[in-house]
Amino acid sequence: MLKKAHLCGVCGKSLSDYRSQHEKIHAARERSHLCDVCCKMFLTSKQLQIHLRTHSEEKPYRCGECGRGFTTKGPLTIHMRVHTGEAPYRCPDCGWAFKRKINLDNHVTIHSGLRPFVCGVCGKACARKSYLTVHMRTHSGERPYKCPLCDKAFTQSHCLKTHRKSHGAAT
Structure with a gap:
């Protein structure tokens, strides 16, 4: 037996469950729980309690x-x-x-197949921003991963890990 779909009266979203719970997200709710440290407001005391842990470093x-x-x-x-x-x-x-x-x-x-991140120097296109960041090091000469045992430096962390093996170091 199929459940009858309900539609949200505000946004029209099709809901398989009873809609009143979903419609609460559209209601203008007052944020009455104030953090006295940073002045952020929260809907519930539980949300405030969890937030307060960020100020106290409490990690239960x-x-x-x-x-x-x-x-x-x-x-x-x-x-x-x-x-x-x-x-x-x-x-x-x-x-x-x-x-x-x-x-x-x-x-x-x-x-x-999309490559939205494009190098402004040579036009190389990359699928991820992190790939472009690594590629840009070929133009800048930056080598942020330095071997603590010798003078060599590398553009990527995995290259340093491989190199360290030549010193007999595990990582």
Whole structure:
């Protein structure tokens, strides 16, 4: 049996659930919870309580593996993937897996063929801004990754890692 779709009376969005919950996002709600440190306003006392942790450095959610602290549960859940190796976001085009959805979202642009980032010096087009940043080092001569054991410097971190192996260093 199909659920009957409801339409939002404000924006017309088709909703599979009861619409009153969605329509609350359109209501002019008063932000009555004030942060006395930075004067930001919040809709609920819970939102204010979580925000206040940014001022106090309170991090009640701790990683059981390494002890790193987090202000909310969401970032801890994502962090735990460092220890478990879980990568739940898989690219439908090539199968690469990612620990964070934002990394998958950035990755899939590679398959689109679009290259919106263009070098102002030579015209080379890149799919990502970070690729253009690395490319620009060929023009500027910048080599930000310096070997602490010798005088060599590199344009990319992975090149430094490879070089360090020549010194017998793991990373």
